[in-house]
Amino acid sequence: MTDEPAAYRTHWLTWLFATLVLVPTILGFANKFLDLVLVVQGDEDGAFAVTPIVNYLLATAGFLCLFVWTATQGAFQNLDEPSHSMMENEHRLDQQT
Amino acid sequence: MTAAPAVLNTDQDFPHHQELVEERLVLWYFIAALTFMVVSMLAGILMGLQLIRHNPLPAVELLSPGRWRMVHTNAIAYGFLANAFLGIMHWVVPRLTLRPCFSRSLSYAIFAAWQLVVLATAVGILLGQAQGVEWGETPVWIDPVALFGLLLVAINFGTPILQTRGPMYVTLWYYLAALVWTFLTYAMGNFVPEYFVCGSSAGAVGGLFIHDLVGLFVTPLGWGMMYYFVPILLKRPMWSHGLSLVGFWGLAFFYPLQGIHHFLYTPIPMFLQYGAVLSTIALEMVVVTVIINFLGTLHGTGGLALTNLPLRYFYTGILFYFLTCLQCALQVTMTFQALIHFTDWVVGHAHMVMFGVFSMWQFGAMTYLIPRIFKTDWYSPQWCEWHYWASAGGLSVMAGDLILAGLFQGWSWAALQPWDASIRLSIPFWSVRIVAGLAMFGAQILFIVNFYLTWRKSLRVGPERAVSPSGNSATA
Numbered sequence: 098m099t100d101e102p103a104a105y106r107t108h109w110l111t112w113l114f115a116t117l118v119l120v121p122t123i124l125g126f127a128n129k130f131l132d133l134v135l136v137v138q139g140d141e142d143g144a145f146a147v148t149p150i151v152n153y154l155l156a157t158a159g160f161l162c163l164f165v166w167t168a169t170q171g172a173f174q175n176l177d178e179p180s181h182s183m184m185e186n187e188h189r190l191d192q193q194t
Numbered sequence: 195m196t197a198a199p200a201v202l203n204t205d206q207d208f209p210h211h212q213e214l215v216e217e218r219l220v221l222w223y224f225i226a227a228l229t230f231m232v233v234s235m236l237a238g239i240l241m242g243l244q245l246i247r248h249n250p251l252p253a254v255e256l257l258s259p260g261r262w263r264m265v266h267t268n269a270i271a272y273g274f275l276a277n278a279f280l281g282i283m284h285w286v287v288p289r290l291t292l293r294p295c296f297s298r299s300l301s302y303a304i305f306a307a308w309q310l311v312v313l314a315t316a317v318g319i320l321l322g323q324a325q326g327v328e329w330g331e332t333p334v335w336i337d338p339v340a341l342f343g344l345l346l347v348a349i350n351f352g353t354p355i356l357q358t359r360g361p362m363y364v365t366l367w368y369y370l371a372a373l374v375w376t377f378l379t380y381a382m383g384n385f386v387p388e389y390f391v392c393g394s395s396a397g398a399v400g401g402l403f404i405h406d407l408v409g410l411f412v413t414p415l416g417w418g419m420m421y422y423f424v425p426i427l428l429k430r431p432m433w434s435h436g437l438s439l440v441g442f443w444g445l446a447f448f449y450p451l452q453g454i455h456h457f458l459y460t461p462i463p464m465f466l467q468y469g470a471v472l473s474t475i476a477l478e479m480v481v482v483t484v485i486i487n488f489l490g491t492l493h494g495t496g497g498l499a500l501t502n503l504p505l506r507y508f509y510t511g512i513l514f515y516f517l518t519c520l521q522c523a524l525q526v527t528m529t530f531q532a533l534i535h536f537t538d539w540v541v542g543h544a545h546m547v548m549f550g551v552f553s554m555w556q557f558g559a560m561t562y563l564i565p566r567i568f569k570t571d572w573y574s575p576q577w578c579e580w581h582y583w584a585s586a587g588g589l590s591v592m593a594g595d596l597i598l599a600g601l602f603q604g605w606s607w608a609a610l611q612p613w614d615a616s617i618r619l620s621i622p623f624w625s626v627r628i629v630a631g632l633a634m635f636g637a638q639i640l641f642i643v644n645f646y647l648t649w650r651k652s653l654r655v656g657p658e659r660a661v662s663p664s665g666n667s668a669t670a
């Protein structure tokens with residue numbers, strides 16, 4: 098059902114944007130996290146920053162697990178398939194009414 | 195509780211729309227949403243009048259402008275946006291999962307309970323019981339009830355979503371995440387600063403809360419519905435479903451860290467502020483993926499975005515989304531922030547996001563769904579057009595006016611002019627805001643009258659014919 102060029106486009110666009118987004122953010126975040134560790138070690142007052150960071154880390158850890166689980170379930174194998182089945186189901190629902 | 199494949203093959207297996215969607219409830223949610231929209235707009239107009247020194251209700255403590263302002267923002271967020279999204283979800287989730295919501299009676303109970311929560315919030319605020327948390331002004335005693343309500347919402351919609359088998363369509367990803375995020379965000383924002391931390395730490399959590407409320411409650415529900423409605427109106431699948439998943443996971447990972455960009459130049463440590471700046475930049479990339487995808491889907495059928503009214507609402511919202519994100523790219527730099535912090539630029543930005551983007555999308559969905567549910571065309575397609583033009587036009591004037599006002603205020607403060615001078619220069623801008631606000635208000639009243647008369651028409655003529663699923667019944 099998926100035509101070749103669409104699948105190819107999906108493939109490279111997905112990787113391109115994923116890289117564009119991920120690389121600077123991981124670098125930036127790691128750098129700032131290092132800052133946090135230094136602040137917490139040297140300055141007791143800076144420790145309050147732990148609250149928002151821990152919030153974020155917990156949320157992200159949850160998402161990372163979900164992401165890995167989703168990948169292992171094969172959700173990223175045929176990326177355009179859900180889109181096509183959704184259109185087909187909609188069509189069938191509309192035909193009834 | 196049995197698993198269903200993504201596409202059911204035999205016609206006997208295939209569920210009927212009537213078994214899936216509780217259409218009456220969708221309408222009730224829309225009625226509640228529009229009622230709170232009217233309340234909120236009246237409160238906005240009152241607050242706006244106060245700013246130009248024409249408070250029509252002076253010396254009435256219960257109706258003092260500070261309280262009206264909170265009624266304005268809370269009625270919009272929890273009364274209009276939340277109700278409209280819930281109504282839309284009652285249509286979208288069952289049709290995408292091919293399963294009804296968890297329980298019909300629970301759906302109605304949630305509807306009633308949510309209206310009570312919003313009403314109690316408004317009354318509590320007017321009585322002076324507001325909680326000292328921005329966007330979390332809901333009185334403290336309502337918070338646990340509201341949170342319980344959110345849990346029930348998650349169960350009601352989460353059940354059919356989790357029962358689907360096979361790779362999920364992107365809308366369902368957004369919805370599933372929003373159900374969890376809204377619950378957690380609400381708990382974090384209302385309980386952590388109230389009971390666990392104080393000072394700048396509470397400020398940092400408050401920053402996360404206000405931004406996450408937009409990004410993890412409104413945004414996923416908004417994009418979720420867009421990924422559903424746009425392809426079915428254009429009758430073609432999304433340009434790239436994979437790219438839409440990049441958008442989803444990008445939001446999941448980068449949004450939560452951004453909140454502190456509301457509090458640049460505060461006592462919150464700079465590394466946290468820079469962290470927020472960085473993740474905002476990353477999210478700008480994510481936004482680009484989403485916009486490319488919607489433009490790619492439209493490619494070759496652009497004319498439809500002009501002639502089909504629901505689609506026009508959707509793509510106007512996308513345009514405003516792009517503009518607000520462009521603003522964000524400026525706002526998040528420290529240099530620009532120094533100019534616009536605390537000015538009306540931010541208020542202009544807030545109206546552009548909340549009204550220009552999310553309300554426009556919701557109006558698009560309502561314009562499409564109401565005639566389908568009543569099984570008759572709009573009473574007056576012409577009024578639908580007026581609703582669109584007065585809403586979009588009024589908002590453009592209001593946002594442009596406030597954004598400009600913000601720049602002038604910032605320059606006035608940077609020049610160290612007295613505070614009074616910045617107030618004097620703001621009055622003409624604030625007056626224009628009232629005029630634009632009245633146009634937007636008039637548009638909603640017209641829409642409500644049209645809604646009512648369409649209902650009356652449907653009673654009179656009975657189901658005229660199956661209204662075209664293309665959404666053209668609103669096109670004059």
Ligand code: HEM
Nearest residue numbers: 235238239241242270540541544545548549553631634635
């Ligand atoms: C009749 C139309 C409206 C008028 C006259 C109006 C007026 C106002 C006023 C006077 C404020 C307070 C600004 C300040 O404190 O300086 C405000 C804030 C706000 N309004 Fe409206 N408003 C209107 C419609 C809306 C709509 C339809 C929405 C959302 C869909 C909305 C969302 C907001 C938000 C989010 C804020 C808070 C902004 C911030 O804190 O930065 N308003 N509005």
